[in-house]
């Protein structure tokens with residue numbers, strides 16, 4: 001049996017001018033000797049890029065370095081007010097966590113998820129404040145598939161906007177016992193026809209439905225039935241969710257159809273239910289090659305702005321190499337430890353990388369953020385996705401599950417299942433979010449409802465009225481939409 005050469009770059013006996021090839025190879029070797037591996041890599045990547053433009057049919061590189069796809073100098077300028085938007089985001093984070101926490105009080109104990117929204121708040125808020133268009137927009141609005149168990153965050157935002165009441169937040173997961181104020185765990189268009197547009201739990205339904213929705217929108221426009229060409233379909237997904245058959249099964253359809261009206265935003269917190277998504281591998285790299293192989297445009301948002309300077313100073317690629325070779329399991333371990341631990345066990349593996357953070361305190365090392373928590377980096381990615389033509393885009397944003405919720409929650413394997421915060425957690429979270437909440441209030445049992453009201457003395461008013469560059473809020477769907485009868489019971 002003949003086994004064919006599996007190396008895509010092998011030329012075998014087909015080299016038509018071995019001498020000339022040898023000269024090119026020698027040049028590359030000399031370049032690497034003179035200027036280092038990093039420069040050699042840059043030249044190779046730029047040649048591969050040119051070969052694509054020249055349509056030379058060279059096989060694609062399935063993955064790129066473990067860094068942001070958008071270089072700092074190419075980031076779209078951020079048009080908003082970062083401080084103002086951060087303040088609202090903190091309130092939403094707080095109210096989301098407290099909604100679930102309160103739902104665990106004695107006699108209720110209905111469960112819910114705290115950590116998922118904590119990891120994805122910036123992803124959603126960039127969308128709400130700068131990109132999503134409501135149904136009153138001339139385009140007909142965007143259509144958004146929200147990650148099911150991030151629902152407390154959507155409820156908390158709606159509360160701040162004055163669209164949900166305190167009673168409703170307190171009726172989370174208690175549709176029957178708290179009727180008519182109960183609100184469901186997950187996006188449920190039948191129970192909340194004014195609020196949710198699409199159901200997204202079970203996992204995998206969001207991504208596949210989003211693809212078909214974007215296709216249907218194309219059809220409506222192309223057939224002249226309704227011009228929805230300016231509307232965008234967004235799907236917010238979990239990295240564990242991407243393991244579902246339904247999540248990956250139709251990606252090639254979206255690419256073949258050239259659905260540039262579709263954006264996937266994957267919250268890569270490296271965790272699923274109670275364990276790592278890929279302990280010994282790298283889920284972001286795997287997804288990058290999978291999506292790119294299927295024909296998608298891929299934007300990775302891995303590191304926050306604090307890393308830009310470190311990478312700029314990393315002339316021999318020592319830090320880059322550590323980023324590339326560290327598996328997800330180790331990245332998770334670092335986040336469950338401390339700045340000193342990160343210095344020793346991440347940077348410390350290469351003296352050149354360690355030297356880059358020499359002048360940093362342990363706190364500064366600890367506060368080198370992941371990209372999905374850097375509002376500006378996320379903004380730049382969303383902007384690039386909306387401008388990209390001819391392909392659907394996936395944004396792979398690296399985050400921390402339980403971000404901001406304190407040491408018991410952040411990056412811990414158990415965080416998905418944790419629903420109730422200890423007094424210490426509450427205090428840490430309050431301080432991190434700058435919430436006006438006294439120790440006495442935190443000690444209360446049950447903890448008082450969210451102290452933040454949509455309007456009132458000292459408040460700035462609803463988010464959508466204040467965020468300066470707000471693109472229009474996502475309005476509830478029309479309640480009279482034609483729908484068939486629901487399932488019995």
Ligand SMILES: Cc1ncc(C[n+]2csc(CCOP(=O)(O)OP(=O)(O)O)c2C)c(N)n1
Pocket residue numbers: 115116149201202203204237238239240241242244267269271272273277401416
């Ligand atoms: C088809 C299906 N299987 C299992 C579940 C139960 N489930 C709910 S959340 C979750 C883990 C989700 O992990 P991930 O997608 O990474 O989300 P995140 O980390 O953002 O919470 C699982 C398995 C489900 N909702 N749907």
Ligand SMILES: [Mg+2]
Pocket residue numbers: 238239240267268269270271272277
């Ligand atoms: Mg996850």
